[in-house]
Amino acid sequence: MSTALFVIDVQNDFTEGGALGVQGGAAVAEGISRLLAAHPDAYDLVIASRDWHDGDNDNGGHFSSEPDFLDSWPPHCVAGTHGAEYHDDLTAHAIDFHVRKGQGQPAYSIYEGVTEEGGTVRDLLDSHGVTDIDVVGLATDYCVRASALDALAHGRRVRVITDLVAGVSAEGSREALAELTRAGADLITSDHVTP
Incomplete structure (x- = not known):
């Protein structure tokens, strides 16, 4: 039995001042x-994920000049740009595996990405015997939600660390956390994490 931490999309474009910055994003980076x-x-x-979109196309409809902010969004986290990099306050050297998702297409869950070595997250977890996953990052109501739901669907025990997530909207975040609780995730705060 082993435990993994999913660090979801703590990137410059998702923190204050970024293309799709969420309130509290920098504090999440510092807290992690x-x-x-x-x-x-x-x-x-x-294991940390990053949106890593192509810059020269609409990424399967994910990028739009008239986004609906549900399925389509303004350009963000374009591969190789400052916006796609981890936030400076995130201790990147503590990350064991880096996952890129959304390469040329929409992607919300870490499970939709690939490691730098080209493997899947599911295979990575299986090969390391991971049974339990804590989830932190951005944004609660989108990529955190999708990643935690996929982890539950793949038979992992999941805890969301609620003081280390931030969402696009307060209402959407509350709904996402309620949905995750109904799906079987536990909600904890960082002071409940023990070695």
């Missing part, structure tokens, strides 16, 4: 780094 520093042995694996 504090958690990893305070509990370096709490997780067997730290």
Whole structure:
């Protein structure tokens, strides 16, 4: 039995001042780094995802000049740009595996991405015997929600660390957390993480 931490999309474009910045995004980056520093042995694996979209097309309709902010969005997290990089306050050296998702298409869940080595998240978790996953990051009502639901669907025990997530909207975030609870996730705060 081993435990992984999913760090979802803590990128410049999703934090304050970014193309799709959410309120509290920078604080989430700082809080995750504090958690990893305070509990370096709490997780067997730290796996971080990043949106990593193509810059020269609409990414399967994901990018739009007239976005609906549900399925289509303004351009964001274009591969190789500052917006696609991890936020400076996230301790990137603590990440064991980096996952890129949305390469040329819409993607919300970490499970839709591939590792830098070309593998899937599911295979990575299986090969390391991961049974439990804590989820942190951005945004609660989109990519955090989708990643946690996929982890539950793949038979993992999931906890969402509620003080280390931030969402696009307060209402959407509340609804997402309620949905995750109904699906079987536990909601905790970072002071409940132990090695």
